[in-house]
Amino acid sequence: MTFLADKKNKIILFVTLIIIFVNLWTIIYLAPMIPDQEWAQRIFYYHVPLAWNAFLGYFGVMVFSITYLISRDTKWDVLAQAAAEVGTIFCLLILITGPIWAKPIWGKAWTWEPRLTTTLILFLLFIGYFMIREFGGPYERSSRYAAVIGILASIDIPIIYYAVDFWAPQVQSHPQRDMGGHASAVMQVFYFSLFTFTLIFINMMRYRSHVRKMELLKLEDENV
Amino acid sequence: MQLMTLIKKEFHQEIRAKESVISMTVFSVAVILLFSFAFNAAPAEFNKFLPGLIWMTFLFVSVIGLLRSFSAEKEMDAYSALLSSPVDRGSIYLGKLIAFWIFLLLAQGLTIPLFVLFLNFKISGEWYVFILLMMLTDWAISGVGIMISGMGLRTRMGEVLVPVLLFPLLSPVIIAATKSTSAIAMGLPLSKFNFWIMILITFSVVFSLVGYLTFGAISEE
Amino acid sequence: MFSGYFIAVIISVWIVVFGYWMYVRDKEKSI
Numbered sequence: 001m002t003f004l005a006d007k008k009n010k011i012i013l014f015v016t017l018i019i020i021f022v023n024l025w026t027i028i029y030l031a032p033m034i035p036d037q038e039w040a041q042r043i044f045y046y047h048v049p050l051a052w053n054a055f056l057g058y059f060g061v062m063v064f065s066i067t068y069l070i071s072r073d074t075k076w077d078v079l080a081q082a083a084a085e086v087g088t089i090f091c092l093l094i095l096i097t098g099p100i101w102a103k104p105i106w107g108k109a110w111t112w113e114p115r116l117t118t119t120l121i122l123f124l125l126f127i128g129y130f131m132i133r134e135f136g137g138p139y140e141r142s143s144r145y146a147a148v149i150g151i152l153a154s155i156d157i158p159i160i161y162y163a164v165d166f167w168a169p170q171v172q173s174h175p176q177r178d179m180g181g182h183a184s185a186v187m188q189v190f191y192f193s194l195f196t197f198t199l200i201f202i203n204m205m206r207y208r209s210h211v212r213k214m215e216l217l218k219l220e221d222e223n224v
Numbered sequence: 225m226q227l228m229t230l231i232k233k234e235f236h237q238e239i240r241a242k243e244s245v246i247s248m249t250v251f252s253v254a255v256i257l258l259f260s261f262a263f264n265a266a267p268a269e270f271n272k273f274l275p276g277l278i279w280m281t282f283l284f285v286s287v288i289g290l291l292r293s294f295s296a297e298k299e300m301d302a303y304s305a306l307l308s309s310p311v312d313r314g315s316i317y318l319g320k321l322i323a324f325w326i327f328l329l330l331a332q333g334l335t336i337p338l339f340v341l342f343l344n345f346k347i348s349g350e351w352y353v354f355i356l357l358m359m360l361t362d363w364a365i366s367g368v369g370i371m372i373s374g375m376g377l378r379t380r381m382g383e384v385l386v387p388v389l390l391f392p393l394l395s396p397v398i399i400a401a402t403k404s405t406s407a408i409a410m411g412l413p414l415s416k417f418n419f420w421i422m423i424l425i426t427f428s429v430v431f432s433l434v435g436y437l438t439f440g441a442i443s444e445e
Numbered sequence: 446m447f448s449g450y451f452i453a454v455i456i457s458v459w460i461v462v463f464g465y466w467m468y469v470r471d472k473e474k475s476i
Contacts (some may be wrong), residue, residue, distance in 0.1 A: 002473055003473060024455070038448060039250070039448035039450070039451045040448045040450045042451055042453055043450065043451055043454045046330070046454055046455065046458055047454070050458070055468050069438065069441050072374065073267075086465075089461060089465050090460070091324075092461065093457075093458055093461055093462075096456045096457050096458075096461070097457065097458065100450050100454050100457070101450070101452060101454065104448065104450050118396075121392050121395045121396070124391075124392040125392040125393065127388075127392075128385075128389040128392060128393075129386050130390060131385060131389075132375065132379070132385065132389065135379055135380050135381045135385060136375070136379050137378065137380070138377060141378065141444075144441045144442070144444065145375045145379075147441070148371065148375070148434070148438045148441065148442060149389065151369065151434055151438070152371075152393055152434060153392075153393070154394065154395075155430055155434070159396065159423065159426055159430075160396065181464070200462065201475070202467065204462075204469075207466070207469055208469055209470050211472050211473045211476070214476050215472065217475060218476050
């Protein structure tokens with residue numbers, strides 16, 4: 001049965017789509033205009049929620065991978081793989097929207113500043129994750145290996161997060177943590193956007209894990 | 225204790241020990257020679273890049289060494305034999321970690337003088353601090369390296385997979401080592417770069433812990 | 446009116462998200 005044939009999934013997706021449009025509307029019409037940065041500043045409402053959700057995804061990879069290694073129950077591996085994929089899509093989007101945002105604000109699209117660099121490293125780490133899934137051999141083995149890589153890769157994240165504080169403190173610090181300084185109108189639009197992207201994340205996770213589960217079942221049938 | 229026996233085993237495979245240290249050293253020498261030619265009279269600005277260069281070299285050197293770290297096990301299916309003996313998987317991991325750590329330090333010990341001689345590597349600070357830094361960084365490299373090569377052992381494209389996985393995993397470590405080396409070279413006190421040392425310690429601990437706990441899962445079947 | 450960069454971000458985000466959704470759907474179809 002396809003994912004969207006299920007009524008519940010259709011409803012969740014539909015609601016999410018509506019919220020996406022509402023979100024875009026609030027960003028365009030309700031968000032306050034920030035002097036100096038003008039329209040480019042509003043990229044913030046997409047870029048930062050993307051980042052938070054990518055980290056959410058990768059945190060999930062760590063939790064699901066550890067649980068999988070301990071329990072060896074396939075359902076955790078399904079979740080780990082889905083979280084890794086969706087997290088990496090969001091990570092890719094950070095790497096796309098980041099430079100687009102940087103160009104008008106800082107003048108240069110790419111600098112080897114700490115945050116962009118470490119996000120790139122994270123992306124490369126998960127390319128390795130997918131490679132080991134692809135070339136790791138039979139499922140029993142590649143899933144275990146991927147779990148180990150997943151744990152190693154996601155453990156990097158908190159370390160990297162704190163590294164940014166000290167690496168080059170004169171460069172842009174964490175906008176995420178400087179949140180307190182923003183006007184409440186900005187924060188409201190931001191939180192709604194965060195909510196929107198989390199919904200998108202959840203939709204993608206549910207779809208991907210459903211399809212993955214079906215893939216694995218088919219593999220099992222073929223092997224028996 | 226089991227661990228000591230395992231470590232000794234790594235060294236008794238003298239061939240491999242020689243293989244590892246020699247190939248790693250030769251590679252470093254090649255890099256140093258290449259850079260000497262490429263950068264001719266080693267101008268003053270070159271010193272700024274030297275720490276990065278040194279650690280990049282050691283990173284590549286580690287890949288070469290790591291690909292050898294399971295070479296004995298590959299022969300005659302010795303790995304299955306090792307695994308079917310009642311040895312704690314974590315100890316196997318630690319044994320290999322410590323052995324490779326020592327090999328890497330030996331190779332570095334042989335090549336650092338060459339960096340000093342040919343590329344004008346100078347340390348204004350204390351040399352023992354730099355040696356401690358190398359020991360710390362090598363532990364992190366070995367910690368994650370043994371895990372990765374343990375996986376690469378069994379995989380198709382294992383030899384390609386090791387660098388692909390290793391480089392991103394070690395980037396923060398290499399960055400931290402480079403920054404620390406620059407600081408030591410400039411003679412700065414520890415307080416100026418203790419952040420990077422903390423990063424190195426964190427990675428060393430985390431990698432070793434994960435390795436110890438998961439090596440069983442890595443070497444199964 | 447809107448900065449081109451802002452539009453570029455919106456468009457690229459939805460292209461990627463939509464692209465991924467299609468990728469998963471493709472996999473679903475081939476089961």
